[in-house]
Amino acid sequence: MRSLILGGTKGLGQALAAESVRRMVTPIVVGRSAERARSDPGLAGCELVAADLSDPRALLSVMQPDWQDIGYVFWVAGIFLRKPLTHCTIEEVAAMTATHFTGPIGALTWFHHLMQNARPLADPPGQPYHLTVIASTSSWRMREHESVYCALKAAKAHLTRQYARELVADLPGSLVTLVNPGGIKTPDFWGATGQDIGAFMEPEALAKVIWNLVLLQTAPFAEIQILRGPDGSPRVEGGPRLPEQPF
Secondary structure (H helix, E strand, O other), X not given: OEEEEEOOOOHHHHHHHHHHHHOOOEEEEEEOOHHHHOOOHHHOOOEXXXXXXXXXXXXXXXXXXXXXXXXXXXXXXXXXXXOOHHHOOHHHHHHHHHHHHHHXXXXXXXXXXXXXXXXXXXXXXXXXXXXXXXXXXXXXXXXXXXXXXXXXXXHHHHHHHHHHHHHHHHOOOOEEEEEEEOOEOOHHHHOOOOOOOOOOEOHHHHHHHHHHHHHHOOOOEEEEEEEEOOOOOEEEEEOOOOOOOOO
16 A cells, blocks of 8 residues: 655655655655655655646646555645735735645545546445645634635635545545644745744654554544644644634
8 A cells, every 4th residue: 555645745745755654655755846855765665756736737647547556645735925915916825825725636636536446346436545634723723924824724624624525425434634733843834934943843753643643543534633732742632623713
C-alpha cells in the first residue's frame, strides 16, 4: 500500500511524506518543488511528482493506473497571505484560492474517479481510501489581517465534513480525518511576514502525531485539533470548534 501527499515537497507535507517512509508506506509526493525535495534523505525511495496543484487538472496529467493501490491521501497544499482584505489584489486572492481550494479539489476529484474504477468486479466495486485533510485552527480562530487565509481554511474544513459522507457512500470502508493544527515551524511558509515561529510546533513531531491518529482511526470521520502545548509540543483535542467571534 502507498500514500499520496498533495503538497508534500516542503514543510508539514514533506514531514508527512518522510514519516510515511519510516512507516513503510511508500509515498507519492506531488508538488511544485519536487526537484528540490530530491535532496532530502528522508524521502529516499519515494516517488516525487512535479505538478502545480493550483491547476485543477494538474493531477490528471501525472496520475498513473497503478495508483489504485494508494490507501492514504493527505491534502496539505497551501500558501500564506497576511494582508487586510481590501489591501489584497485580485491576483493574490485568485492564487490563494487556487492553491488552497479549487486546485486540490480538482486533484481529489480525478483521484476519486480513479479509485471508483478500481476493482470493477468487486462487490461493491471500487477501492476505498483514507483521506486526511490538513486545514488549520485558523478555520475557527480570529487572526489579524488574515481574512482570505482563514476563510479558505474554513472552506477547506467544511468541504471535508461534507465530502466525508459522499466518500463513504461511494466507496464503503473509506475514512476521513480532518486535522486543524496550530502554528508550525516552517520558515518557507511564513516568508517575509516577520512571524516569530520559535515556539511553533516542529513539523516532524506533528507528522508523527498525525500518522498515529490516522492509523488508529476506525470511525468513518474524525475531526482533530492539534494545539501548541506550553513547550511547543503538539497537544491533541478531539471534536469541532465553534468559530470565534470578531468582537
